[in-house]
Amino acid sequence: AQKVTQAQTEISVVEKEDVTLDCVYETRDTTYYLFWYKQPPSGELVFLIRRNSFDEQNEISGRYSWNFQKSTSSFNFTITASQVVDSAVYFCALIPGANSKLTFGKGITLSVRP
Amino acid sequence: DVKVTQSSRYLVKRTGEKVFLECVQDMDHENMFWYRQDPGLGLRLIYFSYDVKMKEKGDIPEGYSVSREKKERFSLILESASTNQTSMYLCASIGGQNTEAFFGQGTRLTVV
Numbered sequence: 001a002q003k004v005t006q007a008q009t010e011i012s013v014v015e016k017e018d019v020t021l022d023c024v025y026e027t028r029d030t031t032y033y034l035f036w037y038k039q040p041p042s043g044e045l046v047f048l049i050r051r052n053s054f055d056e057q058n059e060i061s062g063r064y065s066w067n068f069q070k071s072t073s074s075f076n077f078t079i080t081a082s083q084v085v086d087s088a089v090y091f092c093a094l095i096p097g098a099n100s101k102l103t104f105g106k107g108i109t110l111s112v113r114p
Numbered sequence: 115d116v117k118v119t120q121s122s123r124y125l126v127k128r129t130g131e132k133v134f135l136e137c138v139q140d141m142d143h144e145n146m147f148w149y150r151q152d153p154g155l156g157l158r159l160i161y162f163s164y165d166v167k168m169k170e171k172g173d174i175p176e177g178y179s180v181s182r183e184k185k186e187r188f189s190l191i192l193e194s195a196s197t198n199q200t201s202m203y204l205c206a207s208i209g210g211q212n213t214e215a216f217f218g219q220g221t222r223l224t225v226v
Contacts, residue, residue: 033213033215035215037217042219043202043219043220043222044217044218044219044220045204045206045217045220047215047216047217050213050214050215052213091156091157093215095208095215101147101159101162101172102147102159102206102208102215103159104149104156104157105156106155106156107156107157
């Protein structure tokens with residue numbers, strides 16, 4: 001069975017603060033993919049990043065960065081210098097091998113105050 | 115530009131009606147999923163399909179059925195809508211050997 005845990009439920013920060021969203025996963029498969037999605041108030045799930053289990057390199061995209069560590073089964077997401085537009089619900093998800101389920105964490109509601 | 119399209123953004127139906135939610139993808143993906151999202155419960159998987167005419171139950175299939183007659187279209191059917199099926203429904207399309215996973219814009223269904 002697979003599982004994704006996002007222990008933080010709500011985070012509130014002031015604009016320009018850095019914030020890290022945690023994601024811990026469980027799977028028995030050796031090949032799997034991890035995803036992060038952003039869900040703004042409009043409701044659509046916006047794809048942010050995909051990482052496969054064989055690639056532990058950290059990734060940076062503008063103010064966003066991701067830290068993947070297989071040793072701790074974590075795939076954490078950091079927003080640097082947060083902005084009000086970053087306010088949304090963020091989901092971490094896992095899919096193992098072919099013909100498998102895409103499993104989500106419960107999501108983290110991020111509020112960035114001006 | 116990749117696209118997953120759900121037939122309706124907002125829908126209001128009466129209790130007992132048969133409801134069809136349609137999802138179409140243009141990426142030639144093998145796998146398609148239906149989720150519902152409720153406050154405090156996150157996204158819960160209803161059904162998924164990894165090939166035409168194939169379907170698998172997810173975590174909460176009761177009260178729902180699905181149809182996948184063509185690769186690009188995955189329909190969710192509420193046989194007899196009930197008020198506890200009022201929710202946001204999200205369709206996902208996954209392919210490229212699980213490297214691509216995109217969602218439709220969501221359908222907010224209200225059953226009155």
